[in-house]
Amino acid sequence: xxxxxAGITWRAMVGRRRALLLFALPAVLLLLAVALRLTGxxxxxxxxxxxxxxxxxxxxxxxxLIIGTGVIGPEIDDGSIVYLLSKxxxxxxxxxxxxxxxxxxxxxxxxLPTLLAAVVMASGDDGLxxxxxxxxxxxxxxxxxxxxxxxxxxxxxxxxxxxxALVWExxxxxxxxxxxxxSIQQWAVSVASATADEGAISADVGLGVAVTMLxxxxxAATGYAGWxxxxxxxxxxx
Amino acid sequence: xxxxxxxxxxxWFGNVVAVNDVSMTIGPGVTGLLGPNGAGKSTLIHMMGGFxxxxxxxxxxxxxxxxxxxxxxxxIGLVPEREAMxxxxxxxxxxxxxxxxxxxxxxxxxxxxxxxxxEMAFAKDRALDTYSKxxxxxxxxxAALVHDPAVLLLDEPFNGMDPRQxxxxxxxxxxxxxxxxxxxxxxxxxEEVEQVASHIEVVxxxxxxxxxxxxxxxxxxTDRPHVFLLRSSDDRRLAAALIADASTASVELDGxxxxxRVQAVDFQRFVHxxxxxxxxxxxxxxxxxxxxxxxxxxxSYLVAS
Numbered sequence: 001x002x003x004x005x006a007g008i009t010w011r012a013m014v015g016r017r018r019a020l021l022l023f024a025l026p027a028v029l030l031l032l033a034v035a036l037r038l039t040g041x042x043x044x045x046x047x048x049x050x051x052x053x054x055x056x057x058x059x060x061x062x063x064x065l066i067i068g069t070g071v072i073g074p075e076i077d078d079g080s081i082v083y084l085l086s087k088x089x090x091x092x093x094x095x096x097x098x099x100x101x102x103x104x105x106x107x108x109x110x111x112l113p114t115l116l117a118a119v120v121m122a123s124g125d126d127g128l129x130x131x132x133x134x135x136x137x138x139x140x141x142x143x144x145x146x147x148x149x150x151x152x153x154x155x156x157x158x159x160x161x162x163x164x165a166l167v168w169e170x171x172x173x174x175x176x177x178x179x180x181x182x183s184i185q186q187w188a189v190s191v192a193s194a195t196a197d198e199g200a201i202s203a204d205v206g207l208g209v210a211v212t213m214l215x216x217x218x219x220a221a222t223g224y225a226g227w228x229x230x231x232x233x234x235x236x237x238x
Numbered sequence: 239x240x241x242x243x244x245x246x247x248x249x250w251f252g253n254v255v256a257v258n259d260v261s262m263t264i265g266p267g268v269t270g271l272l273g274p275n276g277a278g279k280s281t282l283i284h285m286m287g288g289f290x291x292x293x294x295x296x297x298x299x300x301x302x303x304x305x306x307x308x309x310x311x312x313x314i315g316l317v318p319e320r321e322a323m324x325x326x327x328x329x330x331x332x333x334x335x336x337x338x339x340x341x342x343x344x345x346x347x348x349x350x351x352x353x354x355x356x357e358m359a360f361a362k363d364r365a366l367d368t369y370s371k372x373x374x375x376x377x378x379x380x381a382a383l384v385h386d387p388a389v390l391l392l393d394e395p396f397n398g399m400d401p402r403q404x405x406x407x408x409x410x411x412x413x414x415x416x417x418x419x420x421x422x423x424x425x426x427x428x429e430e431v432e433q434v435a436s437h438i439e440v441v442x443x444x445x446x447x448x449x450x451x452x453x454x455x456x457x458x459x460t461d462r463p464h465v466f467l468l469r470s471s472d473d474r475r476l477a478a479a480l481i482a483d484a485s486t487a488s489v490e491l492d493g494x495x496x497x498x499r500v501q502a503v504d505f506q507r508f509v510h511x512x513x514x515x516x517x518x519x520x521x522x523x524x525x526x527x528x529x530x531x532x533x534x535x536x537x538s539y540l541v542a543s
Contacts, residue, residue, distance in 0.1 A: 004338040008324055015326045078322035083381065086287065086316045087339040088308050230306060234289040234318070 002089055005097040009071050013105060016074070021066055022105065025059050026113035033117035047122035048201065051132040055114040056188060060136050061165040063110045064143025069158055071098040071105075071144075073151035082234060092226035095152075099145055099222055106140035131196025138214055139188025145218040146184070149225040152232070180204045187214050240300055240313065240388040240420045241265045242286050247295035249281050256281040258444040259295070264422050268415035270435030271424040272455070278444040279424040280319065283393045286422065287316045299389065312340070315382030319393035321374065325367035329358055329377045332366060336381040352380040356410065372403030379410065390414055392423035396430055408434050432456070463487060464505050468498040469525035470516065479515045483507075499529070 013019065032050060036042040072095075075081035084094055114136040118129035146164075151157040172179045173186065180186040186203070190210035193203035203210070242264040249257040257278045264286075271279050284290040285297045288304040288311075297304050304310050324332055333353055337345035353359045356376040366374065375395060382390060392411070396404050411434050415421045425431050431438055432452045440448040440455060448458055470476045477489045477498055485508040490499040502508035516523050 002339070004335050008327075008335060011326055012324065079318065079320040080322040080324055082289070082316065082318045082320075083323065083336060084339065085289070085308075086311050086314070087336075088311045088341065089339055090308060231291070232289075233291075234284055 001100060002093050002097045005084060005089070005094055006101050008084070009098050009101045010104075012075065013067070013070055013101065016070070018066055018070055022063065022109045025063060026109050029055055029059055029113050029117050030120070033120040037120050042121040044122050044125050044128065044200075047118060047125075047128055050121065051114065051118055051128060052189070052192075052201070055110075055117060055132060056135055056139065056192065057170070057185060059114070060106075060110050060140050060188070061143055061169065061185060063106060064140050065147050065158065065161040065165060067102045067105045067109070068144035068147025069151040069161060071102045071151075072148055073155075073157050076152065076232070077155060079234065081232075085229075085232065090226075091229040091232075092223075095148070095222060095226040095229055099148055102144040102148060103137075103141045106144060107137060110140050111136045126200035127196040128200060131192040131194075131201050134195040135188040135192035138191050139184055142184050142187070142214050142218045142221075145221040145225075149221040149228075152225045152228050177204065181209065182213075184214070184217070186210070239266055242304075242389065242420065242422070243296075243298045243301075244282075244286070245296045245298070247282075247285065247292045247297055249278075249285060249290065249293045255444055257285070257292075257441075260441070260444075260446045261295075262439055262446060262449065264420055264439075266415075266418050266420050267437060268411055268421045268423070268435045269437045269439060270431030271422060271439050271441065272426070272428060272431045273424075273441040273447075274426050277426075277441045279426075279441060280393055281444075282441065283391055283422070283424055287314060287391050312385065313387055314389045314391060315385070315387035317375075317378050317382045317390070317392040317395055319397065321371075323366050323374065323378065326365065328363050328365055329353065329369070329373075329380075330362035332377060333362075333380045333384060337384045340385040342385060348384050348386075349380075352384040353377075355383055356380045357406075370403075371398050372400065372406070375399065375403070375407065376410075379407075383414075387419070389420045390422070392421070394425060395423050396425060396427070404430075428455075428459070460505055462505075464502045464508070465529045466500045466502060466508075467492075467495070467525070467527045467529045468500060468512075468523065469496070470498070471522040471524070473498045475519055476516065476521050479519050479521075480512075483511055483515065485511055497525070 036046055111133055115129050115133040118132055122128045147157065147161045150160050154160060168179065169183045169185045173183045186205045187210035189201065190203040190205045190207050193201040194207045244260055244262050247257060247260050248255065271282065273279050281290065285292050286304065288307065291305045299310055299313065330349065333349040334345055337348040342348045353362050356379050358373065358376050358380060361373060366377065369377065395407060399407065411421060411423060415436065436451060438450060438452055438455045439446065448455060468476065473491060477491060480486050480500055481489045485502055485504040486500055487503045488501045492499050
């Protein structure tokens, strides 16, 4: 961890136009929750749909994508990362610091709104708030680690990330049950299921597999990102 | 005393060879890395700064490899060519952040000192994106100097600067050199390099073409075959007179241009005898113009030699 790197990353993150998305998406979730509550449609069942499909299925991956790539991609693109890299600071420390900032952003912009929406809609019934909150946190953290790694590897990180989230997790995962074993979202659902009351949320992936995969993927992605950042070549004008 | 050493260094990108078997030692004082655009100057500086691995050969700082060692940045200050900085910061915040990243014991004092050196203290509380190109360059310099490095690498520092900013930066670079630092900067303009650098390394098309002080480089550049375009009252008679003299190697009557193209091998002698010959033969010279003074032709000559 490096406090200066964290400070720069945070300011760069919230200072960009992309930051508006960080506020817009959670706002939609909260508005939806409040609307359902006010119209009296809100119950445990609708809460499960909104939190499962929208919060965990859309909000968390999208914010993970925006935040995970956002903490490092733009700096690599415009070359300003040279000011971080030309310092006696280990590249792993830089990656880990950026990941911590990203997870902090996810906590604020994804986990907190998910908890609030859960409380508004289901007022704590069946432990849905705790379940989806925990899932948003671990899922968001792992998305960040993966998308941060893609941000180091490619200038098209956002596109690659979108393809993963939309095509693999949503489309293929929706039709091919086997693909769900390799889906961050499904691992997060498994965590949600284990945290919420017994039987409140159903999961396709066992908790043991899910937790193992979450840890392995996060560690591997972060390690590889640091290793690649060590060898990041700066391209000049010629 | 700190020296960067390149030992038979090559770097290729796919099939393109950017740097081809270059060996040089950069010692204390100011060294200019001179070459036309695309000669591989940036590639060389990136390798010296640890931002690119050599494909072959070794780049070392006082005997230790630069690549994959972030410890070298305690001794290297890098001024990149690209403009992008953390534009949302003020000059002060940016310099201070650089000092903190170096883990300096008194970052605020170091940042103040560095901004004073580059004379940017007056604008330190303005955001970077309000700075002019020259001001940005100076703050980049402050960021590179904040830890008082023994080595300073500057990639095309004069690009896009106005004459006054250029002069200011030249003074600053010279001062860094006289303080005993090992300073290397790249440029494609000979006059720039001449005025600042005590030593010049010339690279052309990825190769190390020449090395020496500016007098040696100047000499190499003037003692080469020069091509002149001449117009006179009688080109054919002038041609005959010129080819008879030892200062020329060839003379060509260019019918389309209605002029004479003369290749002079002895520049000093040629400019001396040309008016004498003209007077002797009763000819009038209307035009005498060097026809290949572009820097590229000078460089290509250097590579060929």
